[in-house]
Amino acid sequence: RKVSGAQARKALEHDLNAFTNPPTHHTARYKELLAYRKKLPVYAQMDDFFTVFNENQIVILAGEAGSGKTTQIPQFVAYSDLAHSRGKMIACTQPRRVAAKSTAERVAEEMDVQLGYQVGYSIRFENRTKRGTTFLKYMTDGMLLREAMSDHSLRQYSTIILDEVHERTLATDILMGLLKAVAKRRADLKIIIMSATLNAVKFQEYFSLGSETRAPLFKVPGRTHPIEIIYSQEPELNYVEAAIRFVLTIHRAEDPGDILLFLTGEDEIEMACREIKLEVDHLIKQYPSSVGPIVCIPFYAALEPTQQQRVFDQTAPPAEGPDLPLGRKVVISTNIAETSLTIDGIVYVVDPGYFKQKIYNPRTRRESLLVHPISQASAQQRTGRTGRTRPGKCFRLYTEEYFMSLEEETCPEILRSNLSNMVLQLVKLGIWVKDLAQFDYLDTPAPEALMRGVESLNYLKAFDEDETLTPLGSMMAEFPLDPQLASLLITSPQFKCSEEIVTITSMLSVPRIWVRPADQKREADAAKELFTIPGSDHLTLLNVYNQYVENKSDEDWPQMNFVSGHALAEAEEVREQLQRLMGKFELELVSTTGTERKSRQSILRALVCGLFMQVARREGNSYRTIKEDQFAELHPSCQLNEGHEWVLFDEFIFTGRSYLRTVSEVSQEWLLELAPSYFDLRTFPDGLTKLALEAVTKPKAAAGEQSSHRMADRATPWS
Ligand code: ADP
């Protein structure tokens, strides 16, 4: 039975809700939202969409950001494939957690159903769906990939919509390859590939039906009002300062309308918010009759959900009296606002031309988050965030020549990422290690990057000699964690400290715990000092968590102690989920016993056993990583004083300089004992590190005494 656009429209206008059982009457809010939805460009194409969808197994859909793809298309599909009446689901993937969650909330409201029942979402560590009831599921691409590992044919789903494919995230790329194969096995599965770039030929060809026929393309025309693009005449030396200056100029000189400014990350965004607010308050004092109030709304992934929702608040601040200038809303956002989320009412876009990109260097085996120039495609998307409902202006804080010199497209993640997680997932999906290079990639990764991925999984004992998955490797793939952290968790019961390790892992999986307000830095640092366990940031995190749990009844505790209650609550949830998974695999939850010294030692030894590839040795004033020989300093947030010889770190970051973040002191004896294949001195590169390790294996009485003496001088985590 095939449903037409006309039939769907009738159901939409009906008094009774087709998706509730027993049927309920549509609310007034439903009707209000329906009126809004009808104005979206995709809505005008409903009939054509139903025809294309009915006639094809795979459809490529391209439409500008804001045209209604993410919110409306899955609803159209719900009317057409009637998943709810067949016990199946419709999946719609998003590269970003925030987008999956906030779209699900919005769509539940639009459909007049309860979030978590008919419409739900599933993101890492957070699942709001109900078995047997949910038929429309927004989820991150990573979560769908995870589900594919246990059901290679994704039989729960009648239609799978991959959204934002132009972002070319690693998980979306792999899913495309996977779905292409599944489509051949499952004639009943429908697939929609959605992109915000109108040039979709690459996707059409990838999903071509025969050797000649491209997959059909469904194009949604955008509503285009003219947009004036204004380039800078000279290159800007400091883009954050320039951006702030531009926002202020627009506020003073341009007609009413909200501003969207793109910056690269939390620190920049918070700083810009503060400065703009200060400057505008100052201007209002000077020129009360010509400068209106301003509201700055920051937007980035680590922001608390209630704060994130503010971005959709329609209202700009009102003028404070008649004849006074109008207020204005300024949204300062990371790349999230480029295509995944649409903020209505934007008239001015300020684009400094940068974003933060994760780049992995297979030679140095380091992944770093770098501020990088955007691509021409990105610049165009940013420009398109205005001009949707009325003419707009886009200020590009770079010259036109510079724009012409930018890369045409953003480099796909698969070409610039650490692939160990992907390799593990592909092998878990049934692909042989030796066939990894032959997988049907949209863009094939560098052989060296694949090799590095396999190599680190070999060190983690995920594969055995004939390159098949070991039970350990298979289990690692099931944890929604980086393979190293997964292995840490799985091996922790052997060290009799899995309770502690699961806490530490959870704390490492959530955004920043420490709160350090600009005007209370000293107080915040003093509070942090009280939590500190000498020599180990990991143990410090454990300590914070335990104290948080002990003080659960005191609502003010997080704020008084300068830690984020939100991040801690999230850690608690993550912990519960990881604990459940551990239970599933019968991994014992044990807590350390014995003296504090002994228990700290067990925890640190367990950390070494999982994270041995993230070790560095002090050389002069900085640290040199093992094998790849990268130099870095301890991040200022580390609570370690200088002087520790060997450290284990959670992150290697680059922000102008290289830093190790979240660090613990470890002993070199443990490295040799717990990771003998990685620290195998027979194959170890020559150098100071090797010499230092050899000093342990060939004990010389004098040197040995000296070093144990030196150790005893300091407060170390195990002494
Ligand atoms: P596309 O996927 O084509 O970019 P969307 O379906 O995301 O378009 O957005 C369509 C409209 O719905 C936009 O105007 C947007 O502002 C609105 N919208 C989407 N999500 C929300 C939300 N969580 N709250 C309020 N409005 C939203």
Ligand code: MG
């Ligand atoms: Mg979208």
